[in-house]
Each structure stands twice: as structure tokens, then as C-alpha cells.
Amino acid sequence: MKSKKAMNEDFLHYVWKYKLFSKGDLKTTSNEVLTILKSGIHNKNSGPDFLNSELKIDDQVWIGNVEIHTKSSDWYLHNHEIDTNYDAVILHVVWEDDATIYMKNNKALPTLILKNLVDKAVFTNYQQLFSKEQRWIPCQSEIANVDRFVFDNWKERLFFDRLERKSNVIKKSLKVENDNYEAVLFQLLAKNFGLKVNGESFLRLAKSVDFSIIRKCSFNEKQLSALLFGQAGFFEVEFEEEYHQELKEEYKYLKHKYNLKPIANSEFSFFRMRPNNFPTIRIAQLIALFVKHQNLFSKLMIVKNLEGFYKLFSVDVYPFWKTHYSFEKESKSSAKKLTKSFVDLLIINTIIPLKFLYKKSREVVYEDEFLDLLRNIKSEKNSIISKFSELKIISKNAFDTQALLELKNNYCAPKRCLECAIGKTILKRK
Numbered sequence: 368m369k370s371k372k373a374m375n376e377d378f379l380h381y382v383w384k385y386k387l388f389s390k391g392d393l394k395t396t397s398n399e400v401l402t403i404l405k406s407g408i409h410n411k412n413s414g415p416d417f418l419n420s421e422l423k424i425d426d427q428v429w430i431g432n433v434e435i436h437t438k439s440s441d442w443y444l445h446n447h448e449i450d451t452n453y454d455a456v457i458l459h460v461v462w463e464d465d466a467t468i469y470m471k472n473n474k475a476l477p478t479l480i481l482k483n484l485v486d487k488a489v490f491t492n493y494q495q496l497f498s499k500e501q502r503w504i505p506c507q508s509e510i511a512n513v514d515r516f517v518f519d520n521w522k523e524r525l526f527f528d529r530l531e532r533k534s535n536v537i538k539k540s541l542k543v544e545n546d547n548y549e550a551v552l553f554q555l556l557a558k559n560f561g562l563k564v565n566g567e568s569f570l571r572l573a574k575s576v577d578f579s580i581i582r583k584c585s586f587n588e589k590q591l592s593a594l595l596f597g598q599a600g601f602f603e604v605e606f607e608e609e610y611h612q613e614l615k616e617e618y619k620y621l622k623h624k625y626n627l628k629p630i631a632n633s634e635f636s637f638f639r640m641r642p643n644n645f646p647t648i649r650i651a652q653l654i655a656l657f658v659k660h661q662n663l664f665s666k667l668m669i670v671k672n673l674e675g676f677y678k679l680f681s682v683d684v685y686p687f688w689k690t691h692y693s694f695e696k697e698s699k700s701s702a703k704k705l706t707k708s709f710v711d712l713l714i715i716n717t718i719i720p721l722k723f724l725y726k727k728s729r730e731v732v733y734e735d736e737f738l739d740l741l742r743n744i745k746s747e748k749n750s751i752i753s754k755f756s757e758l759k760i761i762s763k764n765a766f767d768t769q770a771l772l773e774l775k776n777n778y779c780a781p782k783r784c785l786e787c788a789i790g791k792t793i794l795k796r797k
Contacts, residue, residue, distance in 0.1 A: 380417075380435055381785045384417075386406065388485045389484045393484075397477065399477060405419070415432035415455070416434055420458070432457065433457065433458045438462065438465050439459065439461045439467070448468075458478070460481060461479070461480055461481065463482060464478055492793055492796055496793060507758055513793070517788055548721070549662070553578055554574060560652065564644075565646050571630050575628070577625075580621075588685060590621065592614055597629060598630065600631055602618055606694045608691075608694055642692040642698075652703065667679065668725060682705065689701060715744065741765045742765075746762040747762075
């Protein structure tokens with residue numbers, strides 16, 4: 368069986384782990400009868416590839432490790448002959464046998480050649496998946512035909528993997544904030560209010576002032592507005608607006624009282640943004656939210672359904688902002704409410720990961736609660752989801768889109784097909 372591409376050692380690990388080769392009448396290169404009792408534990412750290420394997424070679428049962436290479440000579444290429452970690456290797460599994468490997472007793476290391484044992488269909492599927500042909504995802508011609516049961520179960524795993532990763536990032540912030548969930552919620556929401564363009568600037572704004580000060584000012588709309596617009600540097604420029612002057616004076620007092628240092632106003636971008644996404648409007652909405660809900664985190668932990676979240680995030684900006692998009696000039700009056708689609712993004716990117724982490728820390732995680740919530744949120748719209756749609760993988764809701772984003776970014780892009788349920792299914796096809 369000749370390969371059209373270089374053999375991948377990961378593929379050989381996969382073949383050995385799942386015994387995807389002819390197991391009848393196995394013999395080593397020294398013509399010893401080989402019986403695999405246990406393949407061993409796949410070792411992804413340094414050392415032999417499979418640990419605690421159990422094999423019968425002729426009439427002798429051996430317990431030890433298995434090392435796998437594309438070529439026998441790789442043993443010397445990797446300097447295993449001088450590494451004591453490999454002294455307990457009882458079988459060398461290779462694709463091609465191009466060198467004899469000796470053990471400490473000067474006997475040849477038992478070797479199994481897989482090249483002529485691997486099912487032709489499995490090998491062909493492997494070649495197609497790992498073809499050098501430029502494709503958006505390796506399995507784009509086969510993915511639509513994968514069994515729905517397999518796909519649906521894999522999507523749940525993908526979603527919770529994504530949720531775990533997001534939660535781990537939040538865990539680091541909680542450590543910095545001494546497990547103050549309200550403070551971390553404010554930072555996360557601020558970043559999301561800034562969207563992709565201003566997200567990092569909004570996060571710096573949220574971190575520029577201790578949350579205890581935010582909490583104190585949140586009982587007074589004027590104070591919280593002065594605090595956040597001042598910290599964002601919006602009082603560095605003079606405007607004739609009376610409201611601007613009032614906030615500026617209030618900020619002077621707060622700045623002196625709390626020894627505050629604002630961030631540069633130039634960090635906030637208005638360029639090519641729709642007016643409803645202007646930093647000024649998003650800051651005004653964030654202020655309205657925290658003025659209305661001083662214990663927002665506690666309230667979010669109680670809410671379980673989508674309508675409850677929409678109600679919680681239904682806030683009115685200060686009247687000035689209903690007729691302004693910036694401090695500079697007046698505009699036609701509009702409510703400037705948070706849209707449902709924007710709240711959906713907050714639920715997906717902030718509330719669910721934070722709630723998952725909080726409940727997990729108290730060992731009261733009910734996975735269906737998160738799945739049900741996401742299945743009631745409309746599908747996200749982005750280039751990745753559109754491309755999956757072209758491949759006949761249609762997203763019905765946000766659960767689907769979150770799972771597919773995880774699939775594309777953490778399995779397809781780095782070509783982790785051998786770790787993917789979809790890739791495994793395709794490989795095993797006859």
C-alpha cells in the first residue's frame with residue numbers, strides 16, 4: 368500500500384489505539400506470534416506512546432510500553448537508545464521497518480509492521496482527510512453525510528468544551544478580584560458592550576476604577592455617568608453642552624476623592640461604526656443597566672429563561688442620550704434600548720459562561736438549563752456559520768452555532784481530525 372502523502376505518526380497512534388488493522392495471525396518481524404491483550408494507555412506526554420500495554424509474544428505474556436514510529440530508524444533519530452524511559456518498551460509498532468532496534472540484552476526489539484495490516488478503506492479515508500489540497504475544512508465533502516446521532520452528541524461535547532474554556536478565562540479574573548463575581552460581571556459586560564472594535568478599550572475602562580467605587584456611584588446616575596465618561600477621557604475636550612459641563616465638574620470631585628487616572632480617549636473608536644454602537648451610547652447603556660440593578664449578578668443567577676433576561680436588560684438611557692449620539696451635537700430622538708440580538712450576545716458570551724462557572728463551583732450544574740437557553744436563541748450570523756451552511760450543515764439556534772465555532776476553530780483549523788468524532792466516523796467508513 369503506497370502512500371500519496373507522508374505517513375502521520377498520529378494516524379498510527381489512532382490505528383493502534385482503536386485496533387483498526389487486521390488482528391488475525393499477527394506476527395513480529397522475527398516471526399513471533401503476537402496477541403494484543405491490551406493496547407495500553409495513550410500517553411500524550413513525553414516517553415513511550417502507549418503505557419501499561421499487555422501483549423502475548425509466542426507463549427510469554429509481557430506487560431510494558433509500546434512505542435510507535437513511521438519508520439523503525441526513527442528510534443535512533445529520536446535518541447531513544449540512550450533514554451531510560453524507553454527501557455520498558457516491549458513492542459515497536461512501525462509503518463515501515465528500515466532498521467533493527469536492539470534492547471539492552473542485545474536482542475532485537477519485537478517489531479510489528481502495520482503497513483500491510485491497515486484496512487485499505489481506512490487508509491484511503493485518512494489520505495482524503497489529510498490531503499494537501501486547499502480546503503476550508505478537511506472533511507468538507509463528507510461532513511453532511513455523517514450520522515446525525517453522532518453529530519448531535521459531538522456538538523454537545525463541543526459546546527461544553529467551549530464553555531469550559533471561556534469559564535477558565537473568567538476564573539483568572541475572579542482570582543484577581545478575590546472572587547467578587549459582581550466586579551467580574553461588570554468587566555465582562557463592559558468588554559461585550561464595546562463589541563469587537565472597542566471591546567479591549569471598554570475592558571480597560573472597567574478595570575481603571577475599583578468596582579467598590581462603581582458600586583457606590585451606581586445609586587446616583589449623574590455620579591456613575593461622570594465616573595465612567597471621565598475615566599474614558601470624554602472630558603478632555605470642551606463642549607458647550609450643559610450636561611457635559613455638569614458631568615465634568617462632578618468628575619473633578621470624584622477624580623480627586625478616589626485618586627483616579629483616566630485612560631486615553633483616543634482608545635475609543637467611532638470610525639465606520641453605526642451610531643447605535645458609538646462608544647458614548649454603549650457607555651450610557653452600561654450606566655443605565657448598573658443604575659437600575661445594583662446587584663445585577665445575583666439577579667442574573669436567578670433568571671432561567673430568555674424572556675427573563677430580556678426584561679432584566681430592558682433599561683432606559685438618561686434623557687440626554689435619547690437626543691444625542693455624542694456630546695457634540697443633538698440628533699433626532701430615539702429610545703436607544705438594548706436590542707434582543709445584542710442581549711443574545713451578552714447571554715452567549717458573558718452570562719452563560721459566568722453562570723456555568725458559578726454553579727460549577729457550588730456543584731449545582733444542570734447542563735440542560737444552558738442547552739435549553741441556547742436552543743431558544745437565534746443562530747449567530749458570521750462567516751464561519753455561513754460557510755457551514757454552504758456545506759449543508761444548517762444552524763437552527765445559538766447552541767448549534769457555538770458548537771460549530773468550536774469545531775472549526777479548535778478541530779478543523781488545526782486538523783485535529785483524529786480527535787474529532789466526525790473525523791473518526793469518516794475514517795472508519797468502508
